[in-house]
Amino acid sequence: DGGGLKLAELAPNVQQVQGGTANSLIVAMKEFLVIFDAPYGELQSRWTIDAAKAKYPGKPIKYLVLTHHHMDHTGGMRTYVAEGATIVVPSEAQEYFEKVVRAPHTLVPDELQKNPRTPVIYGVFENMTIKDDTAEIRLYNISAADSEADPRLTNTHVEGMLLGHVLASKLLYVADMISPRGGPIPRTEY
Numbered sequence: 001d002g003g004g005l006k007l008a009e010l011a012p013n014v015q016q017v018q019g020g021t022a023n024s025l026i027v028a029m030k031e032f033l034v035i036f037d038a039p040y041g042e043l044q045s046r047w048t049i050d051a052a053k054a055k056y057p058g059k060p061i062k063y064l065v066l067t068h069h070h071m072d073h074t075g076g077m078r079t080y081v082a083e084g085a086t087i088v089v090p091s092e093a094q095e096y097f098e099k100v101v102r103a104p105h106t107l108v109p110d111e112l113q114k115n116p117r118t119p120v121i122y123g124v125f126e127n128m129t130i131k132d133d134t135a136e137i138r139l140y141n142i143s144a145a146d147s148e149a150d151p152r153l154t155n156t157h158v159e160g161m162l163l164g165h166v167l168a169s170k171l172l173y174v175a176d177m178i179s180p181r182g183g184p185i186p187r188t189e190y
Contacts, residue, residue: 005047007055011169013135015055017048022072025173026052027166030134032062035085036164036173038076042110045076049083061085063130065139067175068158069093077101082111086120090141092160094123124162138165 004019013028022039026048033052038045049061064080065088067073074097077087081101089097098121105113122128128139140163157176164173 005044005051007051011166011171013056014166014169014171015052017044017051020044022175024048025164026055027135027137028056028059029062029130030132031059032132033059034063034065034130034137035061035080036065037067037073037175038064038080039072040075042076042079045079046111048076049079063088065089065162065164066093066097067163067173068161069096070158070176073175074100078105078110078112081117081119082115084117086122088122088124088128088139088162090143090160090162091123091125092141092143094121097121136167138167139163140165 005017006019007015007026008018010016015026017024017026020039022037024039025036027034027036033056035048035052038048052061053059061080061083062085064077064085066077068090077097078101081087087097087101098119101112101119101121124139124141126141130137130139142161142163143159161175161177165171166173
């Protein structure tokens with residue numbers, strides 16, 4: 001029921017949804033909202049959408065940025081499609097997300113099944129900028145290559161991973177890239 005979830009302000013117009021097993025980030029632009037990740041399922045997404053609308057009245061959710069395709073970051077994405085959000089994903093996973101959104105949910109109908117919409121899903125190959133008069137967010141696909149001669153970077157977690165950089169706040173939203181569990185964090189040459 002969202003009883004353990006709360007908003008935590010990280011910077012002006014930047015809120016983190018905390019308290020679940022995975023977090024979301026809400027960035028308020030001048031006239032719309034950008035949300036990062038939709039953990040697990042419809043209930044947590046519904047709580048996040050309602051909390052975002054209460055915190056920033058009158059601002060629609062224009063973009064949902066999904067850092068990667070794992071369910072603990074995407075399980076509630078259909079709720080955002082039902083809200084009319086454009087879904088932004090790593091290009092490597094775009095086809096997967098298109099299938100998920102088109103799949104019927106008839107055993108336990110969700111908001112999208114009850115109120116069908118045609119989704120807009122945008123795959124980021126290298127980078128993308130979302131900006132207006134008040135804020136700028138840069139998205140980077142860390143698996144992207146700089147040129148045909150350079151191989152794509154890889155990470156140990158997943159192929160296709162978006163990072164979000166909220167410039168004015170000097171905040172970098174990273175999911176599942178570093179999981180320090182009692183030992184030193186190995187460094188790469190990058």
